[in-house]
Amino acid sequence: MKRGSFLVLEGIDGSGKSTQLQRLAAALEAAGHAVLATREPSDGAIGRRIREMARSGETLPPEQELEWFMEDRAEHVREVIQPALAAGRTVLCDRYYLSTVAYQGARGLDWQAILAESEARFPRPDLALILEIDAASGLARTRLRGGAADPAFENLEFLERVAAIFAAIDRPWIARIDGSRDPDSVASAINAAVESRDARN
Ligand code: ADP
Numbered sequence: 001m002k003r004g005s006f007l008v009l010e011g012i013d014g015s016g017k018s019t020q021l022q023r024l025a026a027a028l029e030a031a032g033h034a035v036l037a038t039r040e041p042s043d044g045a046i047g048r049r050i051r052e053m054a055r056s057g058e059t060l061p062p063e064q065e066l067e068w069f070m071e072d073r074a075e076h077v078r079e080v081i082q083p084a085l086a087a088g089r090t091v092l093c094d095r096y097y098l099s100t101v102a103y104q105g106a107r108g109l110d111w112q113a114i115l116a117e118s119e120a121r122f123p124r125p126d127l128a129l130i131l132e133i134d135a136a137s138g139l140a141r142t143r144l145r146g147g148a149a150d151p152a153f154e155n156l157e158f159l160e161r162v163a164a165i166f167a168a169i170d171r172p173w174i175a176r177i178d179g180s181r182d183p184d185s186v187a188s189a190i191n192a193a194v195e196s197r198d199a200r201n
């Protein structure tokens with residue numbers, strides 16, 4: 001069985017990842033692909049613990065935070081992502097290791113070192129779609145979305161640092177998408193990036 005493709009959506013809070021993940025999953029399914037849609041922090045034990053912490057507003061030292069995200073990812077890759085890829089499914093993941101590079105980098109850790117460690121430890125996505133939007137617009141969208149704010153991560157200065165690191169990461173498997181446009185335009189740009197990657201492989 002041919003291994004499935006591994007596609008990830010990245011970007012700051014409010015950049016439109018969850019919205020576009022659903023749309024991309026629907027488009028791929030309509031084209032006949034078997035799709036597994038998933039996310040990080042994951043729905044496993046460590047991922048659930050991270051979400052609870054974030055909701056409570058409690059902050060950990062950045063080194064500890066890094067360790068939890070890495071452990072969650074190791075479990076998620078082993079239990080969910082690898083088995084689906086091996087079964088030939090297309091895996092779509094809302095956030096993956098570039099989020100750790102950008103967010104824990106913005107918390108003051110060395111982002112290049114996190115990128116190097118991630119590349120040594122985890123499977124590389126076939127394509128990372130980074131949805132680009134300025135931090136103020138992303139934040140305004142998350143406030144419109146409502147629900148519990150995430151005080152540790154959702155503030156303007158912090159998100160500006162996160163966006164700056166996303167902008168600085170340079171890998172050939174990254175496609176940058178203008179996330180500030182309307183949802184249909186963003187979806188078309190994503191579909192085009194996925195198709196052009198398929199055409200190259
Ligand atoms: P993320 O998963 O990156 O945090 P979401 O997909 O949850 O982002 O989007 C955040 C909010 O912005 C939601 O309320 C969503 O409906 C809205 N939204 C998503 N994409 C767009 C867009 N292209 N234009 C305007 N609003 C959008």
Ligand code: TYD
Pocket residue numbers: 012013014018040041054069094095096097099100101103104142150153154
């Ligand atoms: P998420 O639930 O995706 O938030 P949102 O839907 O608002 O984008 O992620 C929760 C928070 O965890 C988010 O602010 C980003 C942060 N995060 C990290 O700091 N490092 C990581 O490695 C990951 C995966 C997420």
